[in-house]
Amino acid sequence: MREITFVEAVREALSQEMRQNEDVFMLGEDIGVYGGAFGVSRGMIEEFGKERIRNTPISEAAISGAAVGAALTGMRPIVELQFSDFITIAMDNLVNQAAKIRYMYGGKGSVPMVLRTPAGSGTGAAAQHSQSLEAWVAHVPGLKVVQPSTASDAKGLLKAAIDDNNPVIFYEHKLLYKTSEHVPEEQYSIPLGQADVKRSGKDVSIIATGIMVHRALEAAEELEKEGVEVEVVDPRTLVPLDTETIINSVKKTGRVIIAHEAVKRGGFGGEIASTIVESEAFDFLDAPIKRFGAASVPIPYNPTLEKATVPSADDLSAAAREVVSYAKQEV
Amino acid sequence: MSNYTVESMDREKLLDLYHQMWLIRFFDEKVDEFFAKGEIHGTTHLAVGQEASAVGSCAVLEPKDKITSTHRGHGHCIAKGADVNLMMAELFGRETGYCKGKGGSMHIADLEQGNLGANGIVGGGFAIAAGAALTSSMKNEGYVVLCFFGDGASNEGSFHEALNLASIWDLPVVFICENNQYGMSGPVKEMTNIEHIAVRADSYGIPGSVADGNDVFEVMDKVDEAVRYAREGNGPSLIECKTYRWKGHSKSDAKKYRTREEEKEWRENDPIKRMREQMIQSSICTEEELKSIKERAKKAVEDSVTFSKESPEPSLSTLLEDVYAD
Ligand SMILES: Cc1ncc(C[n+]2csc(CCOP(=O)(O)OP(=O)(O)O)c2C)c(N)n1
Ligand SMILES: [Mg+2]
Numbered sequence: 122m123r124e125i126t127f128v129e130a131v132r133e134a135l136s137q138e139m140r141q142n143e144d145v146f147m148l149g150e151d152i153g154v155y156g157g158a159f160g161v162s163r164g165m166i167e168e169f170g171k172e173r174i175r176n177t178p179i180s181e182a183a184i185s186g187a188a189v190g191a192a193l194t195g196m197r198p199i200v201e202l203q204f205s206d207f208i209t210i211a212m213d214n215l216v217n218q219a220a221k222i223r224y225m226y227g228g229k230g231s232v233p234m235v236l237r238t239p240a241g242s243g244t245g246a247a248a249q250h251s252q253s254l255e256a257w258v259a260h261v262p263g264l265k266v267v268q269p270s271t272a273s274d275a276k277g278l279l280k281a282a283i284d285d286n287n288p289v290i291f292y293e294h295k296l297l298y299k300t301s302e303h304v305p306e307e308q309y310s311i312p313l314g315q316a317d318v319k320r321s322g323k324d325v326s327i328i329a330t331g332i333m334v335h336r337a338l339e340a341a342e343e344l345e346k347e348g349v350e351v352e353v354v355d356p357r358t359l360v361p362l363d364t365e366t367i368i369n370s371v372k373k374t375g376r377v378i379i380a381h382e383a384v385k386r387g388g389f390g391g392e393i394a395s396t397i398v399e400s401e402a403f404d405f406l407d408a409p410i411k412r413f414g415a416a417s418v419p420i421p422y423n424p425t426l427e428k429a430t431v432p433s434a435d436d437l438s439a440a441a442r443e444v445v446s447y448a449k450q451e452v
Numbered sequence: 453m454s455n456y457t458v459e460s461m462d463r464e465k466l467l468d469l470y471h472q473m474w475l476i477r478f479f480d481e482k483v484d485e486f487f488a489k490g491e492i493h494g495t496t497h498l499a500v501g502q503e504a505s506a507v508g509s510c511a512v513l514e515p516k517d518k519i520t521s522t523h524r525g526h527g528h529c530i531a532k533g534a535d536v537n538l539m540m541a542e543l544f545g546r547e548t549g550y551c552k553g554k555g556g557s558m559h560i561a562d563l564e565q566g567n568l569g570a571n572g573i574v575g576g577g578f579a580i581a582a583g584a585a586l587t588s589s590m591k592n593e594g595y596v597v598l599c600f601f602g603d604g605a606s607n608e609g610s611f612h613e614a615l616n617l618a619s620i621w622d623l624p625v626v627f628i629c630e631n632n633q634y635g636m637s638g639p640v641k642e643m644t645n646i647e648h649i650a651v652r653a654d655s656y657g658i659p660g661s662v663a664d665g666n667d668v669f670e671v672m673d674k675v676d677e678a679v680r681y682a683r684e685g686n687g688p689s690l691i692e693c694k695t696y697r698w699k700g701h702s703k704s705d706a707k708k709y710r711t712r713e714e715e716k717e718w719r720e721n722d723p724i725k726r727m728r729e730q731m732i733q734s735s736i737c738t739e740e741e742l743k744s745i746k747e748r749a750k751k752a753v754e755d756s757v758t759f760s761k762e763s764p765e766p767s768l769s770t771l772l773e774d775v776y777a778d
Binding site: 150151153154155158176177178179180181182183206207210244245246247248249250416417418419421422423424425426429430 | 493494495542545546551553554555556558559571572573574575576604605607608609635636637638642643644705706708709765766768770771772775
């Protein structure tokens with residue numbers, strides 16, 4: 122079976138879509154001959170030409186706004202925002218324009234655009250190039266938010282994002298770009314709003330997003346040796362959120378750990394935790410919910426400090442041991 | 453009219469500037485070397501080939517004047533009087549570094565010398581520079597702010613907003629575009645519809661001029677004029693220094709967007725070589741003197757590596773410090 126990297130999977134999803142839909146085009150900084158800051162669009166300008174792989178000036182406001190305007194009038198633009206931190210500069214077009222146009226106009230018009238962007242820490246790029254700001258956009262009605270953790274998910278979710286008639290923010294974790302796995306060659310779509318159980322287990326549920334899915338799987342591996350069965354649930358999309366899969370997992374295990382790389386305070390984990398306690402799963406909880414996210418600091422440059430900022434597999438293992446130490450109660 | 457020539461300038465000052473040029477060159481060459489070896493991590497943007505715009509601009513400042521810098525900021529930092537030990541230690545992520553190892557290459561700041569900081573956000577410095585100039589004017593402090601930025605940055609909205617603001621408030625700020633022909637891979641010729649970034653000054657009714665950015669004397673002349681103009685309360689100016697970055701944009705850059713011939717041409721237009729030739733020609737100093745200055749710069753950079761390697765890593769307990777001021 123063919124294995125390709127996350128980068129290649131994203132590129133394949135983009136290329137396959139562009140081959141069959143003339144309305145789809147890309148715009149972004151250095152996506153031309155340079156191939157994008159992380160090599161995602163490598164070779165694409167050669168195949169699709171510079172009309173459809175539009176290398177832009179360093180103008181995030183204009184790029185994001187032009188995507189909104191083009192989407193509103195019949196194109197299906199895909200923006201590559203070079204680092205997700207720069208969403209600050211694109212924010213007005215996303216939050217005040219793209220997200221609201223259809224509703225404000227009383228159900229008229231739509232903004233079928235995707236903004237893809239690399240996020241996360243772990244590369245030593247420091248405070249302005251390492252953030253995970255997905256909770257910001259998840260807060261805004263009208264935007265959809267996707268956060269794939271594997272190459273095959275990335276490919277299918279990106280197809281769904283491009284096909285969607287709404288603005289979709291699509292996060293790609295930089296440390297996942299080089300990970301590889303089997304990815305089907307043909308086009309396929311993974312519906313937005315469908316979580317994936319990456320590993321099933323009966324003792325504790327770790328609900329993890331993005332890179333944390335991998336840390337959770339590591340922790341699960343570790344705990345297996347100790348006789349504890351960890352279930353790892355990857356929501357894959359924050360908006361829409363598959364609450365059903367999450368709630369079912371919690372009803373099964375009764376113990377919950379939530380992990381994301383973004384700062385814990387105000388992070389999306391709080392939304393997941395409250396979704397659980399507001400649901401019928403509340404009665405099934407045997408232990409307090411444990412929530413993990415980055416420390417409330419800008420990402421530091423020094424690699425040891427940087428690593429210490431975000432949750433590790435060991436943090437998740439320790440938390441799993443703690444929650445399983447609570448006695449299982451009969452419901 | 454040239455005020456700054458080999459003949460007219462103070463000899464010691466001249467030799468000091470020559471030393472700074474080499475210090476920048478050696479510093480960035482060293483960073484490149486350690487980056488390749490994997491001993492410096494993260495990312496870094498080198499100013500090799502662009503020494504004259506940093507050195508010439510800062511040469512005309514008074515100590516109280518301030519600068520804002522960019523992601524490609526090591527040169528500005530050195531030219532504004534930074535200690536290379538503390539800079540290198542920052543790149544090594546050490547506690548002794550300018551930012552206690554928390555900032556790295558893109559965030560070195562030296563507030564005591566008036567360097568308000570490098571910036572990881574392209575265009576992040578424009579409005580900050582205007583704001584620092586606002587303080588100068590509101591508190592009557594008499595300092596001028598130099599705002600360094602790249603050709604690519606001039607396409608950010610913040611450029612236009614800040615120039616307009618500075619122009620209507622007559623702020624004492626000089627916007628210095630280091631046009632090195634590319635913003636990452638984007639050629640300035642394709643990314644703007646104008647020949648010179650400097651013409652954008654017209655839109656804001658402020659003076660704009662173009663300088664040969666590899667001629668340290670011409671840079672001094674142009675920047676000095678703009679600094680005086682600002683100090684006298686006339687408001688901002690825009691100066692464009694034409695130059696070239698010798699290295700790739702950052703750590704991994706195949707440089708497919710430009711030709712090796714073009715690189716070669718610009719390398720021959722070496723700002724250090726040009727300064728050296730002028731000094732030798734006017735025989736204000738000997739080859740030996742210049743050689744020893746170069747050696748001194750080289751040694752300072754070597755020493756900065758030793759200093760860095762001997763410096764401790766920041767302790768984990770510092771992680772949560774300095775998020776808020778007391
Ligand atoms: C807002 C923002 N957009 C994009 C980037 C990524 N980036 C960093 S440097 C750079 C090129 C900047 O070009 P220019 O302003 O000409 O400066 P130079 O690198 O040539 O010195 C880009 C695109 C960034 N850091 N910040
Ligand atoms: Mg440039």
